[in-house]
Amino acid sequence: MAASEPDPLMTFVQGDGTVGGKVGTSLSIVVYVRDRFRNACPYSVLSQIQLGVRWPSGDGPSPEVKTTLDGRFFASYLAQEEGQAELSVVLSGYHVKGSPFSVIVVSSIGQYPVASKSFITNQSSSDIFAGENSYVIIQAVDVNGLYLKEGGSIAAANLNNQNNIQALSAIDRLDGTYAILLNVTSAGAYNFAVMILGSPLSGSPFSLTVLPAGLSTEHCLPSGAGLTISTAGSVGTFDIQAM
Structure with missing residues (x-):
């Protein structure tokens, strides 16, 4: 069964490109395109995705979007200058959930993780x-x-x-x-x-x-007299314990 039309409100984005990173490094995003029933949409919706990055000095190059066959679309862009930038992810003319994203680019990233943010x-x-x-x-x-x-x-x-x-x-x-x-x-x-x-x-x-895992014929246990002896013309019975 094919997915229905892509829904910007059900589509979501992950990756460090949605939050920022160190200046001069590549930041990546993954766009998970979904229809209104949360089904993954096919690669044919690639042309409906538009990305844009606005830096303090102005608009930067639009990241190129690449696709897989399972509803994931990949893109990356260079953190070209320090400061606060804005990443826009638009699907079919509408911002997806969370877009535009506020992106922070710094000279160095902290050394230690913060559990409440991880x-x-x-x-x-x-x-x-x-x-x-x-x-x-x-x-x-x-x-x-x-x-x-x-x-x-x-x-x-x-x-x-x-x-x-x-x-x-x-x-x-x-x-x-x-x-x-x-x-x-x-x-x-x-x-x-x-x-x-x-x-x-x-x-x-x-x-x-x-x-529960699926049934395993290797581990199912048969039992009963019908497994070893039966009388001609009569019905022999035995049980199987599914495992």
């Missing part, structure tokens, strides 16, 4: 399936709300289900982001607390629902 980048759903690997990505942010570009901090998480707490460590990706692997084998409702430098992220703990 966030999870890929929390599109609070549901995962039991037994499947799922990664949570933390973006470390400095006191000015700018994305850190280097690692070196400590991030961690706790998974809590009826007071059964499991500590999870994070992988430092050395680019200002940290990855936490989730592989939960028991279905149920969990609290998921995420911390950086020992302090909780804004909104933490998060709610996480682990859904």
Whole structure:
């Protein structure tokens, strides 16, 4: 089923290009084009996206938009001068959610993350399936709300289900982001607390629902007399415990 017309109010943008960074560096954005039902729109809407950056000295070059086949559109631009700039993301003639974005360009980014400003980048759903690997990505942010570009901090998480707490460590990706692997084998409702430098992220703990995994024929258990013996002309029966 194809998506309907793109909706600027349902479309959202992520990336350091929406907040700013260090002068002379490349800032990136990802535009997630959605219809009014939040379905991803195809690459054919590329021509309906217009980007613009206004610097203190005037309008800069319009960033070039590139696309994938899953409703994500990528662009980048150079942080060409210090100060406050403005990024506009327009879809079908209308600003998308959050646009225009206030962008701050500074001479240097802070060294240490602020937990209350740092966030999870890929929390599109609070549901995962039991037994499947799922990664949570933390973006470390400095006191000015700018994305850190280097690692070196400590991030961690706790998974809590009826007071059964499991500590999870994070992988430092050395680019200002940290990855936490989730592989939960028991279905149920969990609290998921995420911390950086020992302090909780804004909104933490998060709610996480682990859904039952699909049936596995390898683990289903048959039982009953019909498996081993039966009388000719009669009905033999046995049970299967789905697992």
